[in-house]
Structures are given as structure tokens and as C-alpha cells.
Amino acid sequence: xxxxxxxxxxxxxxxxxxxxxxxxxxxxxxxxxxxxxxxxxxxxxxxxxxxxxxxxxxxxxxxxxxxxxxxxxxxxxxxxxxxxxxxxxxxxxxxxxxxxxxxxxxxxxxxxxxxxxxxxxxxxxxxxxxxxxxxxxxxxxxxxxxxxxxxxxxxxxxxxxxxxxxxxxxxxxxxxxxxxxxxxxxxxxxxxxxxxxxxxxxxxxxxxxxxxxxxxxxxxxxxxxxxxxxxxxxxxxxxxxxxxxxxxxxxxxxxxxxxxxxxxxxxxxxxxxxxxxxxxxxxxxxxxxxxxxxxxxxxxxxxxxxxxxxxxxxxxxxxxxxxxxxxxxxxxxxxxxxxxxxxxxxxxxxxxxxxxxxxxxxxxxxxxxxxxxxxxxxxxx
Numbered sequence: 001x002x003x004x005x006x007x008x009x010x011x012x013x014x015x016x017x018x019x020x021x022x023x024x025x026x027x028x029x030x031x032x033x034x035x036x037x038x039x040x041x042x043x044x045x046x047x048x049x050x051x052x053x054x055x056x057x058x059x060x061x062x063x064x065x066x067x068x069x070x071x072x073x074x075x076x077x078x079x080x081x082x083x084x085x086x087x088x089x090x091x092x093x094x095x096x097x098x099x100x101x102x103x104x105x106x107x108x109x110x111x112x113x114x115x116x117x118x119x120x121x122x123x124x125x126x127x128x129x130x131x132x133x134x135x136x137x138x139x140x141x142x143x144x145x146x147x148x149x150x151x152x153x154x155x156x157x158x159x160x161x162x163x164x165x166x167x168x169x170x171x172x173x174x175x176x177x178x179x180x181x182x183x184x185x186x187x188x189x190x191x192x193x194x195x196x197x198x199x200x201x202x203x204x205x206x207x208x209x210x211x212x213x214x215x216x217x218x219x220x221x222x223x224x225x226x227x228x229x230x231x232x233x234x235x236x237x238x239x240x241x242x243x244x245x246x247x248x249x250x251x252x253x254x255x256x257x258x259x260x261x262x263x264x265x266x267x268x269x270x271x272x273x274x275x276x277x278x279x280x281x282x283x284x285x286x287x288x289x290x291x292x293x294x295x296x297x298x299x300x301x302x303x304x305x306x307x308x309x310x311x312x313x314x315x316x317x318x319x320x321x322x323x324x325x326x327x328x329x330x331x332x333x334x335x336x337x338x339x340x341x342x343x344x345x346x347x348x349x350x351x352x353x354x355x356x357x358x359x360x361x362x363x364x365x366x367x368x369x370x371x372x373x374x375x376x377x378x379x380x381x
Contacts, residue, residue: 001309002148004029004138007155008120009036010106011281011298013113015154017056018306020116021381028113029124029138029146031155035110040102041181042217043289044069047088047097049296052303052379054091061108066098067211068194076355077201079245083359087196087292089375096194097292099209099217105295121146126160129277136276150315151277152305154298157264157286162279166271173267174226175288175341177205178260180237181219186254189216189247199248200354204240205344206248218251221290221344226262233257263288265338268331273319280305285330290344291337293374297330303379310381333374 001024005012008030016026045053045066053059070090074082088097114120125141129151139145153161162169191197191210199206208218222240230236234257241249266286272279281298305322312318343354 001025001150002027003150003152004136004146004148005152005154006126006138006161007031007153007159007283008110008122009154009156009281010109010295011154011283011302013109013118013120014053014056014058014299015152015280015302015305016113016118017058017109017116018302018381019309020118021056022306022310024150024306024309026118026152027146027148028118028120029126029140030120030122031125031160033123035106035120035122037103037107039106041219042099042101042183043105043295044087044292045098045100045105046292046296046375047091047095048375048377048379049293049299050095050098051091052296052299054095055303055380058109058112061112062100062105063095063098065104065108066100067209067217068096069099069196069209070096070194072196072198074358075197075199075246077199077244077246080355082200082355086371086375089372099196126155126164128164129161131275149276153277153279153283154281155283157266157282159279159283161277162269162283165274165277165279166269169269169271170267172264172286175263175265175338176223177221177263177288177341177344178224179219179221179263179289180233180252180257180260181217182255182257184216184218184251184254186214186216189218189251199244199246200344200358201241201244201248203243204237206241206244206246208248208251216251218248218255220248220252221263221341222260223344224260229260233260263341265334265341268334272323272327276315278305278319278322285326285334287330287334287337288341289337290340291333291374293333293337297333300377300379301326301330303381307379307381329377336374 003026005028129138205221265288308318308321
């Protein structure tokens with residue numbers, strides 16, 4: 001059996017490796033002409049995602065480049081400590097959630113896949129596919145095509161494959177937030193290494209952690225109308241945080257704020273698979289980064305899909321099993337993350353209510369068991 005994997009982000013190489021573990025050959029087709037080594041800032045790889053990556057023996061290169069971040073402390077824009085919550089749960093070997101540059105995560109996973117003999121074809125933008133005689137043929141913008149037994153869409157929140165599979169599929173929905181981030185060698189912020197400080201500011205949301213090296217890894221979420229892009233983002237960000245009782249405005253002032261990225265997620269997607277084609281990762285259930293689960297859910301998907309293909313009689317049964325196991329979990333995470341995103345974009349009245357109620361919520365969530373449903377999920381082969 002051979003799988004054509006559309007997209008070489010995070011989900012694509014992990015899926016290819018997982019399928020190889022159960023005897024399914026895989027080849028990756030990436031729309032862009034080159035890899036995405038320089039794309040994005042950093043992201044959270046939660047303990048459940050690391051556990052799934054460990055199943056494939058593909059976690060070591062990632063951990064070598066990442067910093068442990070097992071805790072989060074919440075603050076108001078006035079400097080009030082609102083509470084603390086765990087960022088994941090420790091694995092049986094003590095491994096905790098880590099923060100990693102997206103480029104390092106991408107490079108580590110893609111290189112690991114290539115070392116295992118998985119081919120990546122660049123400049124292969126999917127335009128259509130069709131099925132005949134028990135196979136699926138993918139056709140690309142450059143005029144070439146490829147044939148296999150399965151087509152697995154790992155092409156992200158703006159998936160081209162999703163719209164081909166189901167022209168009625170819902171479009172990505174804008175969260176109301178633009179995302180920014182960077183790393184500053186001397187950020188001027190103090191903090192315990194391994195702790196994320198999450199600040200619900202008066203106008204925007206700011207988060208940071210201090211690495212053992214002393215670097216400050218920061219990100220900001222700015223409420224903004226979609227498409228309302230200023231000539232320069234830095235002055236806008238500085239103004240958004242200048243009245244908060246912390247040094248967030250100063251950190252941004254020392255940074256290259258770069259271009260803001262609008263944050264999207266997906267409402268429930270009715271059709272995940274049809275015939276020999278299946279949506280996976282962000283193509284099926286993109287979540288906002290507020291819960292820190294996007295990459296982790298993709299890795300889980302890959303392992304679960306491989307298991308379903310191994311244990312099922314054919315691809316139809318495998319795809320149905322995959323959806324039955326994954327849909328309830330991922331839609332719960334998407335909804336949970338969207339709730340957090342909404343709190344970051346709160347108006348003046350909602351901010352007051354949020355800052356009053358958040359300490360109560362965090363106190364209830366302080367127990368590790370409160371989020372066990374998210375972090376203790378076991379994806380295994």
C-alpha cells in the first residue's frame with residue numbers, strides 16, 4: 001500500500017513516519033518550491049504530543065532544540081497574579097511540555113523522515129485528484145501526477161484538499177486576533193525558567209518565558225479587524241501594551257515585531273474522508289494556538305491513523321475508525337482553545353468580569369486532573 005501525503009509541514013512527515021511503522025509506503029508532496037525552515041516563530045509541544053512523537057522514536061532531535069515549559073502563571077494587565085495552571089502533565093520518564101522554534105520542529109521532523117527513506121517532492125501544488133481501478137491519482141499545478149492507494153491531506157487550515165473533497169466544507173474562521181512573536185537576548189524581563197507568564201493586558205494579550213540562557217521568548221495576540229494592517233506593526237504593539245504594569249512594551253520595542261499573522265481555527269468539518277482521501281491535522285480540525293495543542297493533535301492523528309490502517313480490513317473501515325476516535329477529542333480541544341482566544345479579545349466590560357472570574361477558574365483548574373482529558377491521551381501503536 002502507498003499513501004500520497006499532501007503537505008510537508010509538521011503533520012506530513014510525522015504521518016509518513018507513522019505509516020511506515022505499519023508497512024504503508026508514503027511519499028510527501030509539498031506545494032512550495034522549498035522547505036519552510038524560516039517560517040513562524042515558536043510553538044508549544046505539549047506532553048501528549050511528545051508522548052505520541054516518542055511512539056515513533058522521533059522526539060530526540062526536537063527535545064535537543066526545545067526548552068522545557070511545564071507551568072503557566074496568569075497575570076492581569078495591572079500586575080495582579082491571577083493564578084497558575086500546569087502546561088501539560090509529566091510523562092512517565094519525567095518529560096514535560098516544551099517550547100520549540102517552529103523551524104526547529106519542522107527541520108527535525110522532516111530530516112528524520114528523509115533519513116528513514118521518505119521522499120519529499122517540492123513544487124507540487126495539488127489541483128485535483130480522482131479515483132479509479134482501486135487507486136487515487138493526484139494532479140499537480142506543474143502538470144505532473146502521482147498515483148497511490150490513499151491520499152492523506154496534511155495541507156493545513158487553508159487546505160486545498162479539503163475544498164476538493166467537499167466543496168461545501170466550512171471555511172476557516174478568524175479568531176479576531178493577530179499573532180506576533182520573537183526572541184530577545186536581553187529582554188529585561190525576569191522570570192523562572194520553564195514558566196510561561198501569561199498577561200491579560202488592557203488592550204492585548206502578552207506571553208513570555210525566560211530560557212536558561214537568559215533569552216526572553218515572547219508572543220503577543222492583538223485584537224484587530226481582519227485585513228486592517230498598518231504600515232508598521234511595532235508602534236501598534238507598543239501602544240497596545242504601554243499602559244500595562246509590566247515590561248511588555250519595552251520587550252516589543254527591542255524586538256523585530258515583523259508581520260502579524262491572523263489566527264484562524266475551523267468550525268466542525270462535517271466530512272473528514274471520502275473514498276480513498278482523508279483529512280488529517282489542521283486540514284480537518286485546525287485549532288487556535290491558545291491551548292498549545294495544534295502540533296500535538298497532528299502527531300496524535302498520525303499515530304492513530306497508522307494504528308487504524310494496521311488493524312482494519314480496508315481503508316474505509318480504517319478511516320471510519322480514525323474519525324470515530326479522533327473527532328470528539330479534537331472538537332473539544334478546538335472549542336476549549338476558542339474560549340481562551342475569546343477571553344484575549346475581551347472588551348472593557350468583559351475584561352473586568354474576566355479578571356474577577358479567572359482566579360476562581362484557575363483555582364479549580366490547579367489540580368492536574370482538571371485537564372487530564374487533554375494531556376493524558378494515549379496514542380500508541
